[in-house]
Amino acid sequence: MKKEGVSRRSFLSGLSLFSLSSLVTLTGSKGIEAAEISSATPSLGGYVPVVTPGIATLPYDLDGNVKIFRLRAEPVTIQFQDMSDSHGAKSRPIYGFGYNGSIIGPTIEAVEGDRVRIHVENALSEPTTVHWHGLHVPIEMDGVPMFSQEPIQPGQTFTYEFTLEQHGTYIYHPHFMGAKQVGLGMSGFFIIHPKNPKPHQIVDRDYAYFLQVWMIHPGSPIPDTMEMTEFNYFTMNGRAGNSPGADIVPMKAKVGEKVRIRVANLSMMAHPIHLHGHTFRITEYGAGFIPLEQQIIANTENISSAEERTFEFVAKRPGKWLFHCHFMHHTMNDMHRRPIPGAGGHAGHATMEMGGMHTWIEVT
Numbered sequence: 253m254k255k256e257g258v259s260r261r262s263f264l265s266g267l268s269l270f271s272l273s274s275l276v277t278l279t280g281s282k283g284i285e286a287a288e289i290s291s292a293t294p295s296l297g298g299y300v301p302v303v304t305p306g307i308a309t310l311p312y313d314l315d316g317n318v319k320i321f322r323l324r325a326e327p328v329t330i331q332f333q334d335m336s337d338s339h340g341a342k343s344r345p346i347y348g349f350g351y352n353g354s355i356i357g358p359t360i361e362a363v364e365g366d367r368v369r370i371h372v373e374n375a376l377s378e379p380t381t382v383h384w385h386g387l388h389v390p391i392e393m394d395g396v397p398m399f400s401q402e403p404i405q406p407g408q409t410f411t412y413e414f415t416l417e418q419h420g421t422y423i424y425h426p427h428f429m430g431a432k433q434v435g436l437g438m439s440g441f442f443i444i445h446p447k448n449p450k451p452h453q454i455v456d457r458d459y460a461y462f463l464q465v466w467m468i469h470p471g472s473p474i475p476d477t478m479e480m481t482e483f484n485y486f487t488m489n490g491r492a493g494n495s496p497g498a499d500i501v502p503m504k505a506k507v508g509e510k511v512r513i514r515v516a517n518l519s520m521m522a523h524p525i526h527l528h529g530h531t532f533r534i535t536e537y538g539a540g541f542i543p544l545e546q547q548i549i550a551n552t553e554n555i556s557s558a559e560e561r562t563f564e565f566v567a568k569r570p571g572k573w574l575f576h577c578h579f580m581h582h583t584m585n586d587m588h589r590r591p592i593p594g595a596g597g598h599a600g601h602a603t604m605e606m607g608g609m610h611t612w613i614e615v616t
């Protein structure tokens with residue numbers, strides 16, 4: 253992290269992001285500590301850093317006023333819950349594609365008005381591009397092969413640069429062989445804080461979860477990206493269950509704290525996301541904060557493909573409050589494969605653990 257010419261705010265921000273990503277790396281699946289760090293981080297000019305549980309925030313360098321990010325598209329091995337014993341006590345490797353060793357890729361976090369330069373290195377064995385979903389960028393930066401740029405060939409680096417004229421929750425993903433490359437895991441958050449946040453837009457905790465679905469055939473560690481309708485693993489931030497290395501990292505808050513949860517869905521189906529014990533405001537549909545008087549309240553919200561939602565609420569009572577997709581099959585892994593050979597019907601599922609799109613916020 254370069255220090256010359258860095259404002260105190262940027263420097264502090266960079267420090268906190270660096271320590272956060274280090275902690276995530278060090279603690280691995282035990283990212284509960286990562287979730288806790290946000291309460292120890294002071295508000296930085298009106299916002300607390302976003303915590304993407306289990307996923308690092310991408311560090312940046314500064315060149316004058318330009319924030320420089322580096323993404324490396326590459327094969328990534330992640331761990332899913334292994335349901336072959338029906339309890340899902342073990343993990344199994346899954347071979348996907350991601351960025352910087354991570355599925356989903358690290359979260360890009362910036363502020364409205366920032367100039368960003370993003371170097372994308374292609375370490376895959378096939379071409380790729382990056383599309384900045386929802387961002388107002390010049391056509392040359394839109395990342396669509398043969399429309400706005402040549403594909404980035406293996407071994408090449410392409411540099412995207414643009415000014416952020418919006419705030420809100422956005423995503424980045426390839427636009428080359430999208431069904432395959434997105435289906436193998438290539439996605440990430442691009443979160444932009446408002447330059448001058450209104451008082452009601454300031455929260456104590458800011459979390460982000462990314463929804464993906466997968467078809468993993470028995471005995472194969474490679475996701476079937478030809479599948480269009482049937483999926484058997486359901487992930488939040490690239491994690492699918494409660495086994496070691498595969499567990500979805502939960503959230504934390506204290507009673508009375510204002511919590512924001514951003515959710516993005518880049519899967520082949522919609523997910524009705526539900527929060528226990530609380531009523532939330534829907535404060536964003538993935539295009540910046542909705543004016544206060546237009547926000548609606550709910551406890552479940554259906555999020556279709558390529559959509560984002562932001563939920564905000566005040567943590568009310570102590571406890572572990574579930575936050576999950578309410579298609580119940582999406583809260584279990586590998587469920588349509590009968591887990592116990594010879595056991596028919598419901599008996600075969602009798603002892604399966606929950607997993608899939610299923611996490612919680614622990615309020616203390």
Ligand SMILES: [Cu+2]
Binds near residue numbers: 582
């Ligand atoms: Cu779902």
